Amino acid sequence: MSFVFGPVPSRRLGVSLGIDIVPRKYCTLDCIYCEVCKTDNLTIEQEDYYDINEIINEVKEKYLPLKDSLDVVTITGSGEPTLNKSIDVIVKKLKTFVTHPIALLTNSTLFYDEEVRQKVKIFDIIVPSLDAANEKIFKKINKPSKEINFSRMIEGLITFSNEYRGKLILEILLLEGVNEHQEHLDQLVEIIKNMKYDIVQLNTAFRPTAYKNVKRLDDIQLLDIALFFNEKGVKVEPVKNFISKNIPKNIMNDIFNKMLNMRPLSENDIVELFGEAFLKNLSQNTSLEIFKYNGETFFKKI
Structure with a gap:
């Protein structure tokens, strides 16, 4: 046994x-x-x-x-x-x-x-x-x-x-x-x-x-x-x-917005879940506030 x-x-x-x-x-x-x-x-x-x-x-x-x-x-x-x-x-x-x-x-x-x-x-x-x-x-x-x-x-x-x-x-x-x-x-x-x-x-x-x-x-x-x-x-x-890895592109924005409803997301969170390309596109999103906390970059809804 x-x-x-x-x-x-x-x-x-x-x-x-x-x-x-x-x-x-x-x-x-x-x-x-x-x-x-x-x-x-x-x-x-x-x-x-x-x-x-x-x-x-x-x-x-x-x-x-x-x-x-x-x-x-x-x-x-x-x-x-x-x-x-x-x-x-x-x-x-x-x-x-x-x-x-x-x-x-x-x-x-x-x-x-x-x-x-x-x-x-x-x-x-x-x-x-x-x-x-x-x-x-x-x-x-x-x-x-x-x-x-x-x-x-x-x-x-x-x-x-x-x-x-x-x-x-x-x-x-x-x-x-x-x-x-x-x-x-x-x-x-x-x-x-x-x-x-x-x-x-x-x-x-x-x-x-x-x-x-x-x-x-x-x-x-x-x-x-x-x-x-x-x-x-x-x-x-x-x-x-x-959230699983390799999220289908057609639901990325939906999941991202739902997550932001709960709390701010760091750059590391975003890259890990959605990839570098998704992160780069966020710089054009005027509905988001970008701020620093303890040396790390975060995103939240305005």
């Missing part, structure tokens, strides 16, 4: 060494967008699945030669990590030799349990998921274990976010025709306003999914939602993260 995977590049956290502490697809949810597969063991029962020393010994063996190339060590994998009832003991042992931040990726479903909340406070970074703002969509996108009460789950997530003192990155995965419509986005905003967090990351289904007919959002859809969240006071990740 191998517990360690990677290093893998993570948009959220940088270069990450992953640790899997529950068996494959033991999870509280059966999310339609899961990149692993459908959940074989839908459960909320917490167990000691593995010998802790076996986990620690493997991590130590693989971590030490790689440590100079890592940004973070992440407990994640092919199931829900908080189902391991010794998760806090594992992290305490890891911290005896891991010098990087230790992160947790979780679906948030067990945060209603005060004991779980206390155990995971030991993490330096936590990335909880919030894909649904009401029970109907929760069941549609996340297909939860029947023991999970949606309202209690949301209360637990809000409570934890206000208790936790580490870095909290809230991830929201959006799918076309499921949870991206305006009424639902309004509901998500209301939940987020009750939370203490560092940043919200918007995601969609970029890889093959467990269930068929799952439709990802395109770049402009994600960008529009990021702009909406920003307007509502939600702290969203840097907007350029929503």
Whole structure:
């Protein structure tokens, strides 16, 4: 049995060494967008699945030669990590030799349990998921274990976010025709306003999914939602993260203007996303103000 995977590049956290502490697809949810597969063991029962020393010994063996190339060590994998009832003991042992931040990726479903909340406070970074703002969509996108009460789950997530003192990155995965419509986005905003967090990351289904007919959002859809969240006071990740490389020329101006609605863009931002030729043409645009900040050139709308 191998517990360690990677290093893998993570948009959220940088270069990450992953640790899997529950068996494959033991999870509280059966999310339609899961990149692993459908959940074989839908459960909320917490167990000691593995010998802790076996986990620690493997991590130590693989971590030490790689440590100079890592940004973070992440407990994640092919199931829900908080189902391991010794998760806090594992992290305490890891911290005896891991010098990087230790992160947790979780679906948030067990945060209603005060004991779980206390155990995971030991993490330096936590990335909880919030894909649904009401029970109907929760069941549609996340297909939860029947023991999970949606309202209690949301209360637990809000409570934890206000208790936790580490870095909290809230991830929201959006799918076309499921949870991206305006009424639902309004509901998500209301939940987020009750939370203490560092940043919200918007995601969609970029890889093959467990269930068929799952439709990802395109770049402009994600960008529009990021702009909406920003307007509502939600702290969203840097907007350029929503844009793929090699943007088609016919939508460059549309995307550029949407991005400027959120914040000024630096020359480096513009070159990275749109290219040198696009930047040169901006000097003729009379609707833009060009200014310097800390030695860098920025563009904003007048």
